[in-house]
Amino acid sequence: MNFRSATLDNGLEIVAECNDTAHSLGLGFFVRTGARDEIDEIAGVSHFLEHMAFKGTRRRSAEDVNRDFDEIGAHYNAFTSEENTVYYASVLPEYQEACIDLLADILRPSLREEDFDLEKNVILEEIQMYADQPPFGMDDRVKEIHFQRHPIARSVLGTVDSIGALRVDQMRDYFAARYSPRNVFVAAAGRVDFDALVRQVNERCGGWAPLDVGREAPPAASRTGFELVARESSTQQYILQLADGPSSEDADRYAAKVLCTILGDDSGSRLYWTLVDPGLAETAHLSHYEYQGVGMLFTWLACAPGDAVANYEKLMEVYRAAEAHGVTDVELRQAKSKVKARVVLGSERPRNRLFSVGGNWMQRREYRSVANDLATLDAVTLDDVHAVLARRPLTRCSTVTIGPLTQFNAQA
Amino acid sequence: MAEPAPSAESAAFTLLTPCGCSNDPPDRLGLAGMLCDLTLRGAGPRDSRALIDDLENLGVERGESVGISQTSFSGATLADNLHDALTIYADIVQRPRLPSDQLEAARLVCLQEIRGVEDEPAQKLMDELRRRAYPDPWGRASHGAEAGVMAAAIDDVRRMWTRFYRPNGAILGIAGKVDWESLVDHVETHFGAWKTVEPPASAQETPVDASPHIDFEGNQCHIGIAFPSVPYRDENYLQAWAAVGVLSGGMSSRLFTEVREKRGLCYSISASLHTQLSRARVLCYAGTTVERAQETLDVTFAELLRLRQGVEQAELERLKARIKSGLIMQQESTSARSGSIARDWYHLGRVRSLDELGAMVDALTAQSINQYLDEHPPADFTFATLGPQPLALPAAA
Numbered sequence: 001m002n003f004r005s006a007t008l009d010n011g012l013e014i015v016a017e018c019n020d021t022a023h024s025l026g027l028g029f030f031v032r033t034g035a036r037d038e039i040d041e042i043a044g045v046s047h048f049l050e051h052m053a054f055k056g057t058r059r060r061s062a063e064d065v066n067r068d069f070d071e072i073g074a075h076y077n078a079f080t081s082e083e084n085t086v087y088y089a090s091v092l093p094e095y096q097e098a099c100i101d102l103l104a105d106i107l108r109p110s111l112r113e114e115d116f117d118l119e120k121n122v123i124l125e126e127i128q129m130y131a132d133q134p135p136f137g138m139d140d141r142v143k144e145i146h147f148q149r150h151p152i153a154r155s156v157l158g159t160v161d162s163i164g165a166l167r168v169d170q171m172r173d174y175f176a177a178r179y180s181p182r183n184v185f186v187a188a189a190g191r192v193d194f195d196a197l198v199r200q201v202n203e204r205c206g207g208w209a210p211l212d213v214g215r216e217a218p219p220a221a222s223r224t225g226f227e228l229v230a231r232e233s234s235t236q237q238y239i240l241q242l243a244d245g246p247s248s249e250d251a252d253r254y255a256a257k258v259l260c261t262i263l264g265d266d267s268g269s270r271l272y273w274t275l276v277d278p279g280l281a282e283t284a285h286l287s288h289y290e291y292q293g294v295g296m297l298f299t300w301l302a303c304a305p306g307d308a309v310a311n312y313e314k315l316m317e318v319y320r321a322a323e324a325h326g327v328t329d330v331e332l333r334q335a336k337s338k339v340k341a342r343v344v345l346g347s348e349r350p351r352n353r354l355f356s357v358g359g360n361w362m363q364r365r366e367y368r369s370v371a372n373d374l375a376t377l378d379a380v381t382l383d384d385v386h387a388v389l390a391r392r393p394l395t396r397c398s399t400v401t402i403g404p405l406t407q408f409n410a411q412a
Numbered sequence: 413m414a415e416p417a418p419s420a421e422s423a424a425f426t427l428l429t430p431c432g433c434s435n436d437p438p439d440r441l442g443l444a445g446m447l448c449d450l451t452l453r454g455a456g457p458r459d460s461r462a463l464i465d466d467l468e469n470l471g472v473e474r475g476e477s478v479g480i481s482q483t484s485f486s487g488a489t490l491a492d493n494l495h496d497a498l499t500i501y502a503d504i505v506q507r508p509r510l511p512s513d514q515l516e517a518a519r520l521v522c523l524q525e526i527r528g529v530e531d532e533p534a535q536k537l538m539d540e541l542r543r544r545a546y547p548d549p550w551g552r553a554s555h556g557a558e559a560g561v562m563a564a565a566i567d568d569v570r571r572m573w574t575r576f577y578r579p580n581g582a583i584l585g586i587a588g589k590v591d592w593e594s595l596v597d598h599v600e601t602h603f604g605a606w607k608t609v610e611p612p613a614s615a616q617e618t619p620v621d622a623s624p625h626i627d628f629e630g631n632q633c634h635i636g637i638a639f640p641s642v643p644y645r646d647e648n649y650l651q652a653w654a655a656v657g658v659l660s661g662g663m664s665s666r667l668f669t670e671v672r673e674k675r676g677l678c679y680s681i682s683a684s685l686h687t688q689l690s691r692a693r694v695l696c697y698a699g700t701t702v703e704r705a706q707e708t709l710d711v712t713f714a715e716l717l718r719l720r721q722g723v724e725q726a727e728l729e730r731l732k733a734r735i736k737s738g739l740i741m742q743q744e745s746t747s748a749r750s751g752s753i754a755r756d757w758y759h760l761g762r763v764r765s766l767d768e769l770g771a772m773v774d775a776l777t778a779q780s781i782n783q784y785l786d787e788h789p790p791a792d793f794t795f796a797t798l799g800p801q802p803l804a805l806p807a808a809a
């Protein structure tokens with residue numbers, strides 16, 4: 001296992017964790033752009049653009065792109081988040097160059113108007129699909145309540161209105177401003193031929209014109225709120241809760257992962273024993289999400305409407321008790337063994353390592369090996385966990401609940 | 413069965429017990445699910461809390477699921493913890509406490525799952541499609557029905573455990589960093605005394621008669637189409653699987669190209685070959701807004717009919733490339749491998765190595781697939797739609 005990195009003359013960086021014992025490799029183009037870099041007029045453009053990358057280039061039609069990926073047996077996809085857009089593929093080592101050729105090509109898409117108009121339908125379908133399934137768009141809503149107009153609260157999908165009104169020239173402008181080689185990097189993991197990779201990327205991306213790209217990262221001032229949204233046709237009641245968490249630069253983030261495991265893992269956590277094991281809730285869990293300058297501790301609870309108020313009170317009681325009395329050494333050790341096993345299990349697939357290598361580079365321009373992560377987790381103490389609870393209380397949160405209930409009279 | 417992978421740090425297991433939702437008594441639909449939940453609420457020397465805590469301390473990433481014919485207990489952890497984890501699972505299947513004071517909690521967990529599906533239209537549609545496409549009990553959804561879960565008593569649960577959690581028909585598949593000799597000793601010690609039970613007579617099949625449309629309030633209409641195919645153990649399985657791969661494997665496949673890429677009709681579209689031991693169906697899904705639903709159904713159905721005309725060599729070559737890289741990548745996950753090993757044994761009574769499977773894929777030709785399609789053209793379609801209004805179903809149905 002060894003880490004390699006290189007930078008092209010135009011600023012495009014290439015990072016890789018090379019592992020000669022792997023059978024395959026994962027390759028990805030990571031673009032530092034997402035919903036937080038949009039304004040209202042173009043809400044959802046990052047994600048729409050991600051779709052458009054597959055709709056053809058100067059050298060390839062949309063059908064060529066799909067066919068060429070399939071011909072090399074690639075397992076490939078792309079995703080867009082609040083702050084990045086990632087195009088990735090897993091392939092066998094003999095297809096490294098063919099795969100780079102494709103990924104680099106689609107990072108310079110044609111953005112033709114007729115493709116834009118057709119793909120708009122697919123995006124609108126995707127929005128409608130999510131609107132029909134839990135949490136019915138409320139993940140965006142709770143962010144809006146908590147972070148208000150902060151860019152991190154922007155919706156990745158956009159709305160039916162913003163996508164409906166979007167024009168292709170707006171997307172072309174956004175693309176020109178954001179997909180500069182200084183704002184894109186290539187990550188790889190697994191059986192990578194690194195020297196060849198640098199050459200292959202340089203041949204295809206070395207001519208991309210560099211352009212300085214920035215990102216507004218204002219400090220996140222959160223406030224709290226509570227909102228009930230009635231949805232008669234829903235069967236279950238859903239509660240989504242957001243509290244501040246450590247950001248991606250914050251050393252507390254490992255302790256926050258351990259804290260989430262203790263309080264809100266899917267199995268064996270305090271929420272599990274309080275709500276899921278007794279059958280009071282279908283699911284109840286707490287997760288940590290880290291972004292540039294902002295972090296989130298996100299609670300998700302689904303249950304029968306009749307139990308929702310009582311479950312909400314129990315949830316808040318779990319958080320209050322943790323803040324008042326802390327967690328135990330036994331819980332800490334159990335959580336650590338669980339998280340460490342997950343790190344090791346997840347590291348076996350090059351594709352997973354790709355996201356780890358790419359994510360660390362995206363957020364901190366650093367490389368962290370599996371051994372680094374395990375050592376850092378091992379070093380987390382009870383004091384560290386308690387410090388997270390003290391600095392970012394889970395009870396200081398915004399809540400949205402959606403479901404059949406028309407009133408929600410909680411004491412908590 | 414175990415497949416050692418010396419370079420892995422982990423080991424994974426899949427333990428299949430011959431207790432599926434097809435074994436649920438008709439008035440206790442969901443019983444196998446309740447039993448599965450209750451087996452984890454204390455077993456052998458451990459009560460509910462100790463059992464989960466010990467598995468967590470061993471770092472076991474676990475999952476349980478009830479299928480049509482089996483309950484699957486699977487887990488993966490650091491290789492050194494495998495034996496300790498298996499010791500606990502030996503208790504879970506052979507000595508569950510099935511505590512009556514936890515019955516209500518298990519019942520509630522199962523009811524939550526049933527209610528949860530009501531909010532997941534795509535899953536609900538596919539449950540309904542399977543129920544219509546297979547004769548009962550083979551199309552059942554594992555979560556059962558509210559009435560069955562409500563009616564279940566602790567004696568029903570215990571009776572089901574006594575009859576269906578048995579070593580004859582149980583399969584343990586393991587992959588990862590394991591030492592075969594010591595593993596066999598360990599499994600012998602902990603599972604060797606498990607008493608066999610005479611398997612019950614096979615189930616009576618009853619045709620299901622249900623209207624294709626299910627009313628559902630929402631923005632989208634969900635469309636399901638099924639047709640019969642051949643099961644995993646059939647000599648033609650790979651031909652059938654490849655034909656479905658041409659329909660829906662990769663983004664250059666026919667359904668994705670025709671329905672989504674060329675016409676922009678939907679976001680989700682797929683087809684897969686769903687196999688049981690003795691029967692199989694191809695299941696197609698598309699989800700789209702109401703205005704585009706009829707066209708989506710018509711275009712999707714036309715592609716199923718077009719399959720009768722055969723597949724092209726170029727389509728097959730792409731499919732082979734995908735399958736082969738998929739097989740190689742499967743070696744990189746001990747969990748995926750342990751599951752495949754156990755399922756192979758269930759369907760074939762032996763395990764196919766990845767090399768053998770690779771050779772079989774190499775041997776596929778457009779001619780062999782087309783011959784299969786000539787003899788088994790897609791026909792006898794079953795439809796299910798879920799949405800605000802019914803659609804016009806093709807006459808060929």
